[in-house]
Amino acid sequence: LPAMTNNLTTTNRHSHLPARNSAVLKRKAVVIGEAVASDDADRIFPDQDFAQQAHVPDFGKYLEMYTWSIEDPAGFWSEMADGFYWKKKWGQQVNSENLDITKGNIKIEWFKGGITNICYNCLDRNIESGNGEKIAIHWEGNDRGVDDSLTYNQLLDRVCQLANYLKENGVKKGDSVIIYLPMLMELPISMLACARIGAVHSVVFAGFSAESLEQRIIDCKPKIVITCNAVKRGTKVINLKDIVDSALSESSQNGVHVGLCLTYANEPAMKREDTKWQKQRDVWWQDVVPKCSTKCDVEWVDAEDPLFLLYTSGSTGKPKGVLHTTGGYMVYTAATFKYAFDYKPSDIYWCTADCGWITGHSYVAYGPLLNGATVLVYEGVPNYPDPGRCWDIVDKYKVTIFYTAPTLVRSLMRDGNEAILGSVGEPINPSAWRWFYNVVGDSRCPISDTWWQTETGGFMITPLPGAWPQKPGSATFPFFGVQPAIVDEKGKEMEGECSGYLCVKTSWPGAFRTLFGDHERYETTYFSAFPGYYFSGDGCSRDKDGYYWLTGRVDDVINVSGHRIGTAEVESALVSHPKCAEAAVVGVEHEVKGQCIYAFVTPVEGVEYSEDLKKSLVLSVRTNIGAFAAPDKIHWAPGLPKTRSGKIMRRILRKIASRQLDELGDTSTLADPNVVDQLIALADS
Numbered sequence: 001l002p003a004m005t006n007n008l009t010t011t012n013r014h015s016h017l018p019a020r021n022s023a024v025l026k027r028k029a030v031v032i033g034e035a036v037a038s039d040d041a042d043r044i045f046p047d048q049d050f051a052q053q054a055h056v057p058d059f060g061k062y063l064e065m066y067t068w069s070i071e072d073p074a075g076f077w078s079e080m081a082d083g084f085y086w087k088k089k090w091g092q093q094v095n096s097e098n099l100d101i102t103k104g105n106i107k108i109e110w111f112k113g114g115i116t117n118i119c120y121n122c123l124d125r126n127i128e129s130g131n132g133e134k135i136a137i138h139w140e141g142n143d144r145g146v147d148d149s150l151t152y153n154q155l156l157d158r159v160c161q162l163a164n165y166l167k168e169n170g171v172k173k174g175d176s177v178i179i180y181l182p183m184l185m186e187l188p189i190s191m192l193a194c195a196r197i198g199a200v201h202s203v204v205f206a207g208f209s210a211e212s213l214e215q216r217i218i219d220c221k222p223k224i225v226i227t228c229n230a231v232k233r234g235t236k237v238i239n240l241k242d243i244v245d246s247a248l249s250e251s252s253q254n255g256v257h258v259g260l261c262l263t264y265a266n267e268p269a270m271k272r273e274d275t276k277w278q279k280q281r282d283v284w285w286q287d288v289v290p291k292c293s294t295k296c297d298v299e300w301v302d303a304e305d306p307l308f309l310l311y312t313s314g315s316t317g318k319p320k321g322v323l324h325t326t327g328g329y330m331v332y333t334a335a336t337f338k339y340a341f342d343y344k345p346s347d348i349y350w351c352t353a354d355c356g357w358i359t360g361h362s363y364v365a366y367g368p369l370l371n372g373a374t375v376l377v378y379e380g381v382p383n384y385p386d387p388g389r390c391w392d393i394v395d396k397y398k399v400t401i402f403y404t405a406p407t408l409v410r411s412l413m414r415d416g417n418e419a420i421l422g423s424v425g426e427p428i429n430p431s432a433w434r435w436f437y438n439v440v441g442d443s444r445c446p447i448s449d450t451w452w453q454t455e456t457g458g459f460m461i462t463p464l465p466g467a468w469p470q471k472p473g474s475a476t477f478p479f480f481g482v483q484p485a486i487v488d489e490k491g492k493e494m495e496g497e498c499s500g501y502l503c504v505k506t507s508w509p510g511a512f513r514t515l516f517g518d519h520e521r522y523e524t525t526y527f528s529a530f531p532g533y534y535f536s537g538d539g540c541s542r543d544k545d546g547y548y549w550l551t552g553r554v555d556d557v558i559n560v561s562g563h564r565i566g567t568a569e570v571e572s573a574l575v576s577h578p579k580c581a582e583a584a585v586v587g588v589e590h591e592v593k594g595q596c597i598y599a600f601v602t603p604v605e606g607v608e609y610s611e612d613l614k615k616s617l618v619l620s621v622r623t624n625i626g627a628f629a630a631p632d633k634i635h636w637a638p639g640l641p642k643t644r645s646g647k648i649m650r651r652i653l654r655k656i657a658s659r660q661l662d663e664l665g666d667t668s669t670l671a672d673p674n675v676v677d678q679l680i681a682l683a684d685s
């Protein structure tokens with residue numbers, strides 16, 4: 001059975017498995033077992049040579065490991081955790097059984113009492129096992145030809161310098177630090193430096209507006225904000241310091257005063273002298289951090305001490321501070337990275353996500369570095385200066401594992417086709433083309449469709465390349481230790497082929513432990529809809545072969561280019577506009593973005609519909625949330641379809657937005673059915 005040893009890559013073979021006596025598992029095993037038995041044309045089988053060298057080479061091996069992980073979670077996860085350095089071994093390994101809110105508080109704990117440090121395990125441990133001179137991070141800048149790299153030794157030095165600086169400036173274990181940085185190396189460095197001293201980082205995606213940043217500052221009251229002056233995204237320069245200035249001065253007025261803003265001078269984007277500066281508060285990173293010592297003792301923390309906070313959207317207007325702790329998250333991200341990507345030490349790995357989202361936390365920073373991997377960090381946009389940039393980068397660094405969002409694949413496929421068609425008679429970068437062709441056209445590389453969430457910390461349902469055939473569009477089977485359940489509206493678990501609400505039974509090590517400052521919301525949002533289960537908010541079906549197919553959110557959350565956005569947040573941004581009386585937002589299918597934001601807006605009385613008003617409404621969303629949440633369409637609404645009790649019927653709005661006008665369904669329960677005709681009449685205005 002593959003197990004993690006020191007560098008997480010060697011294997012150790014056990015000849016005995018624990019007894020299989022769980023009824024639940026037998027059912028599961030049968031469901032999955034059927035998958036191998038039948039033989040569909042829609043499957044894509046793993047290449048045999050690839051499979052043979054994989055950590056999990058076939059379905060039988062997966063079943064063995066999966067069975068073990070479900071029947072004996074403590075034993076299985078101990079084995080996974082053993083490869084890490086623990087200052088002190090945990091006492092009780094797992095407290096994962098009870099997710100039933102009706103039986104008391106939800107309290108998830110893994111490796112409780114174990115003392116460790118995730119930064120030590122990412123860096124020092126890999127260096128001690130001989131990988132100090134291996135490249136940890138290749139960094140590729142926005143502009144071609146601007147790049148850098150750090151070995152594990154160098155990365156540790158940089159992390160220690162910043163950690164020392166933070167300590168000197170009063171940051172202690174348990175304090176929070178907000179990091180508002182684009183994809184510079186300083187972003188993972190900052191995360192690791194916080195982790196090293198036991199501080200709780202909260203990375204805010206650098207596409208969020210000043211108001212969103214302010215909201216997060218007020219919520220988590222950081223000791224320090226780490227940022228940079230500006231960033232180049234393609235040809236655009238974005239002045240991040242201005243955004244931070246405005247967020248900090250607003251939060252000060254609301255009682256949360258941050259005394260130190262450590263600012264990295266990102267000179268290719270903006271010179272220091274062009275940056276607005278507040279002497280008492282702002283400090284240039286380059287002036288202070290390099291002077292600090294490259295040795296910094298580790299703050300040993302309990303496995304259940306918080307590691308980071310990451311805000312995400314839910315169905316209300318207020319973002320949720322998802323809290324992850326140290327030990328379980330560490331073991332889970334490392335294991336999922338190793339198995340789902342079939343990681344080998346020779347791999348060069350590139351994940352295009354930004355560290356401002358969970359994917360960047362788990363699969364740009366922690367998962368790969370815990371495995372001692374070489375990670376590529378790209379500052380820029382995928383299609384700048386041309387659609388070939390991604391494939392050029394892949395070629396330049398000889399990337400062997402490429403992890404990205406479907407939106408990027410879709411946009412590059414579109415651009416790629418144009419590039420191919422447009423390139424007749426003149427050269428197109430052949431290596432990039434070949435790679436593109438092989439991945440998108442010939443399936444030489446296995447494609448893993450990973451289902452998970454900010455809340456889950458790591459992959460939950462994911463292919464293990466090599467272990468079983470793929471079905472395009474299906475996330476396939478659960479990762480070790482994960483027991484998905486599809487339940488009906490009443491919360492009854494369904495068996496076999498079915499579709500319903502995707503839940504998870506019992507906890508897994510990477511699960512979030514609470515919503516920061518609001519454990520009650522944690523319990524009601526996730527554990528009360530279907531007692532006994534964690535409810536994901538997603539719809540899902542399972543086919544006759546046991547494959548899982550995600551069908552999208554069933555709540556008021558939309559997913560725009562992989563960014564999770566709450567409709568309520570967009571609505572409150574719209575109604576904050578003085579000329580907007582009411583707004584209702586729905587998600588609509590979009591060719592590249594997956595979903596886009598479609599807003600129905602009722603202006604205040606007497607205000608005329610105009611293109612200018614549309615622009616200024618969109619601007620209101622940009623300044624309240626960020627450009628990524630800007631609505632694609634504003635649809636004028638003299639009124640909104642409401643029930644007699646005043647509830648907006650979004651089902652009808654979704655149909656109007658997607659122009660499925662003959663599928664409006666029953667409109668007789670509306671307070672004013674004429675509203676629907678008015679909306680249809682205004683569809684293209």
Ligand code: PRX
Pocket residue numbers: 312357358359449450451452453454455475536537538550551552553559562563564
């Ligand atoms: O709706 C699901 C969708 O993304 C949501 C989680 O968003 P977030 O917390 O921002 O994390 C994104 C990165 C994991 C889920 O509730 N989602 C995630 N993965 C998939 C997916 N939908 C379909 N297929 C997936 N593989």
